[in-house]
Amino acid sequence: MAERKQWKWAADPSLNKMEFTKLEKDGLDVIETIVNTYSKEGFASIESSDMDRFKWAGVYQQRPKDGHFMMRVRIPGGILSSEQARVLANIAADYGRDLVDVTTRQAVQFHWLTVESLADIFERLASAGLSSFESCGDCPRQIMGNPLAGIDPHEVLDTRPIVAELEKFFLLNRDFSNLPRKYKISVSANIHNAAHAQINDLAFTPAKKVIAGEEVIGFHVWVGGGLSAKPFLAKQLDVFVRPEDVVKVAAGVTTLYRDFGYRQKRTHARLKFLVADWGPEKFKEQLLELVGELEPGGIDLTAGWNGGYFYGIHEQRQAGLNYAGLSVPVGRMNARELNELARLADEYGDGTIGTCNTQNVLIRNIPEAKVAAFRNEPMIVNRFKLQPNTFVGYAVSCTGTEYCNLAIVETKERMRSLAQYLDDTVVLETPLRIHMIGCPNSCGQRQIADIGLQGALVKTADGMVEAFDIFVGGTLEEPQFNRKLNARITVDRLGPFLAQLITLYKVDRQEDEPYWRYVERVGLSHIQAQVDSILQPA
Amino acid sequence: MGEEQAESYLYKLEAVLEEGRLLTIVVIAQTDERAFTSAENNLLRHTIAPPRIKELSLVEKKPLGRQGVGYVVETSTFA
Ligand code: HEM
Ligand code: SF4
Numbered sequence: 001m002a003e004r005k006q007w008k009w010a011a012d013p014s015l016n017k018m019e020f021t022k023l024e025k026d027g028l029d030v031i032e033t034i035v036n037t038y039s040k041e042g043f044a045s046i047e048s049s050d051m052d053r054f055k056w057a058g059v060y061q062q063r064p065k066d067g068h069f070m071m072r073v074r075i076p077g078g079i080l081s082s083e084q085a086r087v088l089a090n091i092a093a094d095y096g097r098d099l100v101d102v103t104t105r106q107a108v109q110f111h112w113l114t115v116e117s118l119a120d121i122f123e124r125l126a127s128a129g130l131s132s133f134e135s136c137g138d139c140p141r142q143i144m145g146n147p148l149a150g151i152d153p154h155e156v157l158d159t160r161p162i163v164a165e166l167e168k169f170f171l172l173n174r175d176f177s178n179l180p181r182k183y184k185i186s187v188s189a190n191i192h193n194a195a196h197a198q199i200n201d202l203a204f205t206p207a208k209k210v211i212a213g214e215e216v217i218g219f220h221v222w223v224g225g226g227l228s229a230k231p232f233l234a235k236q237l238d239v240f241v242r243p244e245d246v247v248k249v250a251a252g253v254t255t256l257y258r259d260f261g262y263r264q265k266r267t268h269a270r271l272k273f274l275v276a277d278w279g280p281e282k283f284k285e286q287l288l289e290l291v292g293e294l295e296p297g298g299i300d301l302t303a304g305w306n307g308g309y310f311y312g313i314h315e316q317r318q319a320g321l322n323y324a325g326l327s328v329p330v331g332r333m334n335a336r337e338l339n340e341l342a343r344l345a346d347e348y349g350d351g352t353i354g355t356c357n358t359q360n361v362l363i364r365n366i367p368e369a370k371v372a373a374f375r376n377e378p379m380i381v382n383r384f385k386l387q388p389n390t391f392v393g394y395a396v397s398c399t400g401t402e403y404c405n406l407a408i409v410e411t412k413e414r415m416r417s418l419a420q421y422l423d424d425t426v427v428l429e430t431p432l433r434i435h436m437i438g439c440p441n442s443c444g445q446r447q448i449a450d451i452g453l454q455g456a457l458v459k460t461a462d463g464m465v466e467a468f469d470i471f472v473g474g475t476l477e478e479p480q481f482n483r484k485l486n487a488r489i490t491v492d493r494l495g496p497f498l499a500q501l502i503t504l505y506k507v508d509r510q511e512d513e514p515y516w517r518y519v520e521r522v523g524l525s526h527i528q529a530q531v532d533s534i535l536q537p538a
Numbered sequence: 539m540g541e542e543q544a545e546s547y548l549y550k551l552e553a554v555l556e557e558g559r560l561l562t563i564v565v566i567a568q569t570d571e572r573a574f575t576s577a578e579n580n581l582l583r584h585t586i587a588p589p590r591i592k593e594l595s596l597v598e599k600k601p602l603g604r605q606g607v608g609y610v611v612e613t614s615t616f617a
Binding site for chain 2: 405406440456459464488
């Protein structure tokens with residue numbers, strides 16, 4: 001066990017209980033205990049104080065609480081190799097009941113793992129240069145990035161080395177393994193905000209600046225974003241960061257969070273609370289004290305938001321090469337399908353696969369000559385489609401009651417079948433992003449959806465029925481969270497209700513006007529009136 | 539580690555009354571069904587004339603394992 005740190009907050013008696021647990025034994029130390037003890041002696045041997053620390057190993061109890069775990073594997077920046085994909089597929093097949101989920105932060109998630117399997121899984125991951133460590137817990141989580149980094153015609157520089165450096169710097173770094181709460185970083189030089197900057201604790205977005213007569217491409221910095229029950233959009237700091245300074249600045253921001261972040265209440269501990277109190281000005285001053293002078297902000301190079309979607313075959317920055325954006329409905333696949341994806345990446349591309357925060361995947365570096373054959377692969381025609389139908393293509397869902405202890409309703413399969421129903425019922429040529437979540441924690445990022453659906457249970461004459469509250473108008477284009485309508489729709493009516501609501505929009509909207517912009521233009525009360533008219537008993 | 543059945547949750551429910559008023563009810567229960575029953579009983583205990591409930595729904599649950607879990611019931615909106 002590594003030497004214990006003497007943290008400056010250690011003497012504070014007002015710390016929350018979890019803080020004492022973390023001071024007693026660092027979260028990272030549980031990894032050794034899992035490997036040496038728990039994986040050999042089984043579930044019953046797990047000490048309850050260590051159960052929370054399991055998150056630092058990237059594992060978390062799932063529902064029902066009968067000794068099974070979920071695990072998140074970090075895919076830094078959302079790029080992995082076909083070899084790594086095969087290792088993941090085999091883990092799912094051997095230990096995870098053949099289930100692979102791509103998450104809203106580009107990670108890969110397994111379910112149904114037992115503690116006995118964890119030592120072997122850690123080893124298999126490590127052998128492929130992968131890790132689940134610190135993908136849950138109060139530490140730097142999976143780093144979100146541009147899954148097209150290095151090949152993207154819409155990026156101003158290749159962020160792969162930066163993400164790799166950040167990952168190397170933070171992963172298992174005991175200077176930063178005890179943060180007040182979870183901590184999420186996003187890095188992208190894609191001009192369409194591919195990595196959802198505003199909903200991360202720390203984000204880097206592309207910028208340029210003329211410094212001493214020379215134009216430099218670098219980043220702007222955002223701090224304090226996050227969703228959950230009280231969402232908050234990150235604030236931009238007035239600094240310009242050169243690519244080589246990203247790690248230094250990230251270390252500085254994380255140090256501020258570690259040392260000044262709030263540890264009294266877990267519900268008031270995310271970076272957003274410190275940013276809201278200090279404001280961006282003071283935050284910047286404190287940051288400069290730590291990392292030295294930085295240039296003031298330059299010219300913002302972001303132009304709009306692509307939502308994290310990349311469907312279809314597109315030309316890369318490299319002439320003659322293409323990438324293929326594929327649809328994985330609600331992010332779920334099995335081991336065979338992931339292996340098949342690896343084969344496609346090897347046969348047609350350069351063996352790399354991208355994971356998207358929209359729970360989708362992409363294949364990179366396909367030569368022009370191979371595109372036609374690629375299009376005809378049965379897996380592409382039938383399963384991971386290049387052009388999914390609108391609703392299946394733009395549906396996102398959290399885990400729901402299937403595995404999640406906090407869920408009130410089933411979500412994943414429901415979102416999949418709801419999207420299918422809408423595609424069968426309404427013809428819409430433009431994207432309409434629908435996100436479904438099973439409780440207010442918002443893992444499925446309900447707040448940024450055109451239409452957000454949040455689960456509730458309603459008591460009826462026939463007993464409990466699952467239902468959804470409706471939220472409209474979320475976007476990161478002109479960042480705004482969606483707003484709640486007065487409507488709780490039971491699942492038997494959800495499909496027809498949404499079909500009618502979307503049809504009204506289709507008729508009313510201006511050319512190609514996205515749903516969020518339409519809501520903005522006509523106003524929430526107009527949408528509420530639409531809802532009331534749909535719900536009016538005939 | 540107990541069975542799921544043995545775990546209790548703090549539930550948040552919402553009752554929309556016939557007259558349009560919205561009531562929030564917070565109860566401890568081990569299952570969603572029992573949360574509804576407890577909520578209805580609490581509503582009855584709270585009123586002389588039985589409230590005419592138009593819609594009763596369960597909107598959130600939190601495991602009771604940790605001391606201090608609770609809800610804020612908003613009667614107006616905060617930033
Ligand atoms: C066993 C299943 C899960 C449990 C118990 C769980 C629990 C939670 C909780 C309690 C939060 C709110 C934490 C906070 O910010 O205070 C949260 C947030 C979140 N979770 Fe999950 N989660 C689960 C599965 C998932 C899955 C499958 C995904 C991805 C598809 C996911 C992604 C997220 C994201 C993106 C957030 C939003 C965090 C933010 O930006 O504030 N979670 N989760
Ligand atoms: S949003 Fe709620 S129900 Fe869905 S996975 Fe997250 S915690 Fe579970």
